[in-house]
Amino acid sequence: MSSFVLYTITGLGLAGLYFLLASGLSLIFGLMSVLNLAHGAFFAAGGFAAWWVMDALTVLPPGLRFVVAVVLAGLVGMVAGALVERGLIRHLYGRHVEQILLTIGLGMAAVALMGGWFSYDPRLLSQPAWFTDTTVIAGANVPNSRLLILGVAAVLLVGLMLFLARTRHGLIIRAGVENPNMVRALGIDVDRSFTIVFALGGLLAGVGGALAGVYFNGISPNLGTTQLIFAFIVVVIGGLGSVPGTALAAVLVALTQVYVNNYLSTGVGSISVVGLLALVLLIRPQGLLGKAAP
Amino acid sequence: MTQHVDAVSRTEPADPALVSTGSRRGRWAVVLGTVVAILAILPWLPFGVPGVFSGPFNTPGTLQVLAVGITLAALAMSYDVVFGYTGLLSFGHALPFALGVYGTNLLMTHATLPYPVAGLAAVAGVVVVSLLLGSVALRTTGVAFAMVTLAFSEAFSLLVLTDPLRFLGGEEGLSLASDQVPDLFRGVVNVRFIYWLALTVAVAVYLVARKVVTSRAGRVFEAIRENEPRVEMMGLRPFPFKLASFVLGSGLAASCGAVYLLVVRGANVGVTTPEFTLAILVMVVLGGAGRLWGAAIGGFVYGLLTLRLSAVATSDVIDSLPGWLSGPLSEPLFVLGTLFVLLMLFAPEGISSVTSRMRRR
Numbered sequence: 041m042s043s044f045v046l047y048t049i050t051g052l053g054l055a056g057l058y059f060l061l062a063s064g065l066s067l068i069f070g071l072m073s074v075l076n077l078a079h080g081a082f083f084a085a086g087g088f089a090a091w092w093v094m095d096a097l098t099v100l101p102p103g104l105r106f107v108v109a110v111v112l113a114g115l116v117g118m119v120a121g122a123l124v125e126r127g128l129i130r131h132l133y134g135r136h137v138e139q140i141l142l143t144i145g146l147g148m149a150a151v152a153l154m155g156g157w158f159s160y161d162p163r164l165l166s167q168p169a170w171f172t173d174t175t176v177i178a179g180a181n182v183p184n185s186r187l188l189i190l191g192v193a194a195v196l197l198v199g200l201m202l203f204l205a206r207t208r209h210g211l212i213i214r215a216g217v218e219n220p221n222m223v224r225a226l227g228i229d230v231d232r233s234f235t236i237v238f239a240l241g242g243l244l245a246g247v248g249g250a251l252a253g254v255y256f257n258g259i260s261p262n263l264g265t266t267q268l269i270f271a272f273i274v275v276v277i278g279g280l281g282s283v284p285g286t287a288l289a290a291v292l293v294a295l296t297q298v299y300v301n302n303y304l305s306t307g308v309g310s311i312s313v314v315g316l317l318a319l320v321l322l323i324r325p326q327g328l329l330g331k332a333a334p
Numbered sequence: 335m336t337q338h339v340d341a342v343s344r345t346e347p348a349d350p351a352l353v354s355t356g357s358r359r360g361r362w363a364v365v366l367g368t369v370v371a372i373l374a375i376l377p378w379l380p381f382g383v384p385g386v387f388s389g390p391f392n393t394p395g396t397l398q399v400l401a402v403g404i405t406l407a408a409l410a411m412s413y414d415v416v417f418g419y420t421g422l423l424s425f426g427h428a429l430p431f432a433l434g435v436y437g438t439n440l441l442m443t444h445a446t447l448p449y450p451v452a453g454l455a456a457v458a459g460v461v462v463v464s465l466l467l468g469s470v471a472l473r474t475t476g477v478a479f480a481m482v483t484l485a486f487s488e489a490f491s492l493l494v495l496t497d498p499l500r501f502l503g504g505e506e507g508l509s510l511a512s513d514q515v516p517d518l519f520r521g522v523v524n525v526r527f528i529y530w531l532a533l534t535v536a537v538a539v540y541l542v543a544r545k546v547v548t549s550r551a552g553r554v555f556e557a558i559r560e561n562e563p564r565v566e567m568m569g570l571r572p573f574p575f576k577l578a579s580f581v582l583g584s585g586l587a588a589s590c591g592a593v594y595l596l597v598v599r600g601a602n603v604g605v606t607t608p609e610f611t612l613a614i615l616v617m618v619v620l621g622g623a624g625r626l627w628g629a630a631i632g633g634f635v636y637g638l639l640t641l642r643l644s645a646v647a648t649s650d651v652i653d654s655l656p657g658w659l660s661g662p663l664s665e666p667l668f669v670l671g672t673l674f675v676l677l678m679l680f681a682p683e684g685i686s687s688v689t690s691r692m693r694r695r
Contacts, residue, residue: 142678149671269488272481307496314489
């Protein structure tokens with residue numbers, strides 16, 4: 041029983057990471073039909089930003105330093121997202137395949153750039169002592185870092201939902217996902233929303249990268265590339281463009297992966313996730329909470 | 335996509351066009367024959383291209399590099415059928431290629447089949463597998479299709495890496511089961527026979543792919559790429575055509591995989607990864623999607639670039655640069671990725687578009 045609780049909370053922590061990476065992908069895709077293959081690079085960039093803060097700003101106490109690290113990671117992701125949209129994607133409006141191809145090249149170059157600067161060996165992220173302590177929940181010793189990741193992801197999920205539901209920008213984004221031409225016809229500047237969505241996706245990915253450094257106990261340039269595949273699976277299972285769907289799918293995918301890895305055999309978990317994807321596609325091609333296929 | 339102009343001009347039924355097609359076909363055969371003849375005699379030439387190759391053409395090292403380039407050119411053509419002609423953005427083309435590499439070697443090791451039989455059996459197996467996977471993946475379209483195919487190839491990649499049944503070699507890969515390989519293809523002195531095999535398979539892939547894309551079914555492939563709803567409206571079901579294109583591309587990729595196994599003398603987990611799929615995509619787009627010879631040039635150039643850029647990367651010029659610059663510049667993928675971004679921004683139709691742009695003028 042106690043191991044079940046531990047696996048569940050570990051799985052939920054992993055779900056938090058998947059959600060942070062996948063929600064940005066899903067929103068960007070929903071609004072702009074751009075599949076951003078450079079998203080994994082934002083993730084890794086956030087991770088390295090966090091590593092740099094933890095490594096260099098030793099004047100701050102560890103707890104505060106970690107808060108600064110997460111904030112900086114988010115900012116790095118946000119700026120990277122906005123720059124990529126403004127500087128590159130914008131020049132290829134309406135040409136979806138070219139946009140995807142551009143992000144492929146960008147992702148390759150960015151990962152190699154980080155590899156050239158930081159080398160491909162994982163960098164250890166120094167963590168506050170509290171993270172590695174455990175809390176007893178229903179008889180299981182759960183590392184605090186798992187709870188932290190889960191908490192941050194939940195806060196960002198609620199924040200994202202509120203942003204989309206309550207603010208004017210959120211309203212425009214939701215309307216744009218529904219029908220961008222109509223929004224444009226009403227005289228609203230959808231292009232600005234494109235930048236906002238990219239920046240938002242970058243922010244979420246950057247924070248995700250910092251937390252992934254805690255979860256996987258290290259940062260490497262390929263961190264995002266591996267996780268991006270699972271994020272894609274999450275996005276497709278959840279339904280393209282649906283944030284609640286992404287959250288639901290993230291939980292489903294991460295729990296499947298962790299349970300299978302621990303109860304059946306290590307390594308089979310990732311493969312079973314692909315099986316889950318095939319199953320969902322056969323039953324519901326548009327994803328769990330997605331609209332009917334366009 | 336940007337191939338619209340070509341597609342229209344190729345299907346024009348007017349009489350003068352037919353005449354010009356006839357002479358164009360003659361010219362095409364001459365060009366193909368010349369290119370193949372030049373490539374075929376390379377192993378006898380005692381000189382090389384300084385800077386591009388490390389030695390003369392008749393040295394094993396250079397021939398091996400060329401064989402890799404030619405195999406990748408064939409692989410790029412097989413992907414061009416799926417992506418360039420039918421418009422299916424598959425992110426899983428590494429899967430049939432890797433299955434060809436691994437399948438051939440496993441059949442040689444465990445079923446002790448001789449190399450040619452194992453290769454053909456692997457190709458047949460890939461055709462069956464891609465028929466199954468294709469029917470599932472093609473339930474989705476566009477980007478969702480890309481993600482699903484990516485997931486399938488990632489599943490195989492993870493299977494190889496974690497290797498739960500301990501026969502796929504994991505991270506170290508598998509070495510070539512050389513007992514089952516004919517003597518002709520063994521040893522360093524016989525690299526030229528491997529080179530000729532690669533060339534033969536590449537020409538075969540080109541001829542099969544060309545036969546299909548210029549057939550009536552090939553016209554439907556291009557119509558699906560340009561406007562799928564319209565194809566449906568005209569009374570054709572796109573699904574069987576898309577599946578046919580997917581399976582054909584996979585089968586051709588598997589045959590390239592069987593050759594690649596010989597060329598690099600083993601199966602490496604690198605060819606199963608999503609990064610390799612993206613590399614294939616880069617090859618095709620680099621050369622120009624929707625033209626077989628464009629894709630072939632893209633694959634060949636990519637192969638040479640990745641193999642040679644790492645040599646350039648360790649040169650003194652790069653080493654003398656400051657650390658923040660020399661680090662990334664010694665990464666071939668950084669140079670390639672940047673080139674690719676620039677290509678997308680300034681010449682999205684690839685290298686071969688430059689010539690067709692000249693022709694249009």
